[in-house]
Amino acid sequence: MSLALERESPPLTEDAAGAIRVGNSRVLLELVIRAFQDGAPPETIVQRYSTLSLSDVYSTIGYYLRHQQEIESYLSEREQLAESVRQQLSEAQPDLSLIRSRLLAQKTHQTCHAEVAERREL
Template structure:
């Protein structure tokens, strides 16, 4: 008989900015969930992000499947925050023509 042990600790940590990350990595919960919902397997996700342990990816996916409503709300909130930040940055720094400006700047430095 296999001895049963208490449930493993979920490898999720919330950083100072309120972003949920997997273990001690920089990989975010929403990154894993978006990959999983896009059809990636746990193995593919672990291969894509070598800092992740395969067992942690499975744990996170299992957590997602048990708490899908809450995690989906968190992912939507993060997407809204990303949109707001992008809009704020684009208002401060106009992205139109950035490639042309960079090419001109680079050609000026190489003379």
């Protein structure tokens, strides 16, 4: 029996936004790599992200191990982009703690009025 040895490309695709996805799923490369770095075996990663195939996860990890510097650079860029988006969102949104305080004050006010009305009925 003859084994056909051929090179396979990694199961990675880049979407329109520049994010790299694994296999035929919407799972991001960074999710698979970070899970692997945190000690999750490929089987556990597939359990977490059921749209992934075990062979795609193994291939992705193998690709990462052979190209760590490039992948780490990509992951760093993605983290910087995520931080930039978080900052933009926090600047665009009002301070949620003020809204929470106002809602709690309103709830306390309503509770007090309900208790006063209850006492009057007694």
